[in-house]
Amino acid sequence: MLNEFRGLTAALAGVAGLALAPAAHAGLGEGVASVARDHATLHARATNVVPMQAYDLHEMTSQDGSRVREYVTRAGTVFAVTFNTRTMPDLKALLGDRYAEYVAVTNARRTNHKVFAISTPSLVLQIVKLPRGFSGSAHVPTLLPEGFSSRDLR
C-alpha cells in the first residue's frame, strides 16, 4: 500500500485536478505553444481544439469530469481561460504573470471563501467554490479579439 500510495507522485507531477504543469505556462497573455505542452501532461480523456471565427478554443477534459478551456487568439496568445474542475486548478499556470494580482488581493483582507472576484484593467477573474469542485473564468480585457464579448466565456 505504501508503494502504491507513493507511486502516484510521478504521475501527478504538475497536475492538480486539471492543473497545468508549473513549467509549462499557458497563462494569460502567453503563447499557444505552452497549451500544446500542457495537453501532453494532462490525464485528459479528450482534448479538443475548436477553431472559432476569431480564436481557437482549446478544451481539455479529464476522467473526473474536470474541464479547462483556453481561449487563444489567431496570433497565438491566450486571452482567456475558464475552468470547471474537481480541485482548484493551478492558478499560477492559468493566470501567468497576473497570478500575483490574485494573491495580492486575497492576502490584503478577509475575503469570501466561496465566491471570489476581482476586476482590474489587466485581469478579470472569478472563482466559485462549488459543493465538490470549482468553477471560474479569467480574461485580460485588452487582449480580447475584435467582436468577442467576455459574456461568451463558458
Next chain:
Amino acid sequence: MMPRQFLAPVALVLALALGGCGGGGGSSTPGSTGPIATLSPASLSFPMQLLATTSAARTVSLQNTGNATLTLPASAITLTGADAADYAATTDCGTSLAAGASCSINVKFTPGAGGTRTATLNVASNAPGSPATAAITGAAAGDNALPVTIDLGPTPQSTPTANIIYASVKFCTPGSTTACAVVDHIQVDTGSYGLRVFKSALTAIGGSSVVPQLAQAAGTSDPLFECVQYADGYTWGSVAVVDVQIGTRWLTNLRIQLTGDTNATGGVPGDCSSHAGKQLKNENQVSSFGANGILGIGNFLQDCGFYCAQTNPALYPQSGNYYQCPAAASCTAGPVALGLQVQNPISQMATDNNGALVSLPAISGKGAATASGFVFFGINTQPDNTVGAAKWFGLDSSGYLSTAFGSTTFPQSIVDSGSNAYFFDSTLTTCTNANYSWAYCPSASTGESAVISGATNSATATINFTVDSADTLFTTYGNDAVYPNLAGPASGVGSVFSNTFDWGLPFFLGRPVYVLFEAQPGPSGSGVTGPALAF
C-alpha cells in the same frame, strides 16, 4: 350597588389625573368604572427551545387601563393549563397599580417534554372579570436539535463576520467524556461536508486536555493530512479521530480535520498551498478564516467522496485532497477509501441521520444584532423536522440545481449556508469600498425575483428577495451580524456571467431548508432521492 361605591374614588382620581397632566391623554373615559387589568401582548409565543433548557424571558405588560387603583392580592400571578410546569413567571408588580400605571411580568420557558407546550398566565385582581389571562405557547426542540447563532464571530479576528451561522461542538479525546473542550463559533455550512476545527482554537479553549488521535494513511503508520481549498486560499491539517458531542448526540471515533496542524517534513505540499513558489492565501488561522472550525452538513457524506477513493492515478489524479505525510519525507497525495475520509457527522449518527433541517428566524428589518435558530438532525424522523408543505428539489450528482434570473439560466446553482450573501450576476452596481467590493451597492433598495428548478425533478419555486446597498448595511447597521438583504456578484463584473447563482445565508432566514443526504429516499410522494433540498 357595588359599582356606585367605586364611583366616588374614580371621579377623584380622574380629576387629579386631568389636573396633573394638563388634560391630555387619559386612558379613562367618563362613565367607565373601576380598575381594568390589561395584559399585552394578549398571548405569548416562545421560539423553539431545547428540552430542559430555559429560554430568555419574554415580558407581558400589566397595565391598569381603568380609572381606579388596581389591587393585586398575594400570589396574584399564576400559571395554569396543561403544561404550566414548563413556565415560570416573575414580576415587579406590587400589591397595587394606580390608574394608567403598568408593571412587568417576565415569563421563561423550560420545556419538559417534546411537542407544543401550552399554558395560561393569570393575573388576579380587584378588576371586573378577574383574572386577566394571556395564552402561552412554546415548542420543545427534540434531542436532535443543535442551537445555532449568527453573531459577529470568534475572537481573535481581523474583522467581524456577517451572516455566518455558528454552533458549539464538544471535542474529546477518543474514549473520554472528560478530556474535552467545547469550541464555540464552529461555522455551520451546507456547502461542505465534514467537521473541521482549528488546532489553535482547540488548544486555546481546551489547553492540552483534548488529544486527538492522528489518522493514518492506509497500510502505513504515516499520518494522513488533508488540503482544503477555497476560492480565496487554502487550509491544511491532519485528519484526526476524536469523540464529539454535537447537540445532545455523541459520535465516537469521528474523522475530522485538525485544521492548521503541521506535518513533520517538507511543509505544505505545493499543489495545495502554492504554485511555482507563489503562496496562496493561508487560511489556517481563526483570524483569517473567521471561524473556529466548520461543521459541514451538506448533501454529501464525505468531503471528497468517490474521486478521492479511486486508486488509478492515470485516470484519477489525487492532488489537492488527501496526503500521506511520513515523518522524514515530504507528503504525497493519494487515494483514501470512502469510510476513512472526513465524514459528514450527521450521517454518522445512530438515528436522525438521513439529512438535516436548518431553521433560522425571519429578520424583519435590514439588520439584526444576532439571530438564533436550530439545526435539526434528520428529516421526517421527529416532530421538529417534519417537512410539511415544503417543496422538494432534486440535485444533480454535483449538488447543483438550476436558477432562472432575468433572461439567464444558472445551471450550477447552489443553496449554501456557508456563503454569507446572495451571489449572482446582475446589472446591480458593485460597491466601490475595497473592504466589500464583493457586494452590491444599488442606489435604492431593489426587489429581485428568480425561479429555482430541481435538477432531477420538475419542481419550481419563485423566490423574491431584496437587495440593499452594502454601504447602507455596513454603516447604518454596522454593529449588526445579520443582513437579510446582502448580495454580491458572482463574477465581479457585469460583462462576465458565472454559471452559479449562489443562494447564500439570507435565503435561509425565515425559510426552513431541508438537506436530504445522497442516496437517502425522499419522503413518500416527494419524487426525489438524495441529494435533494426542500424549502
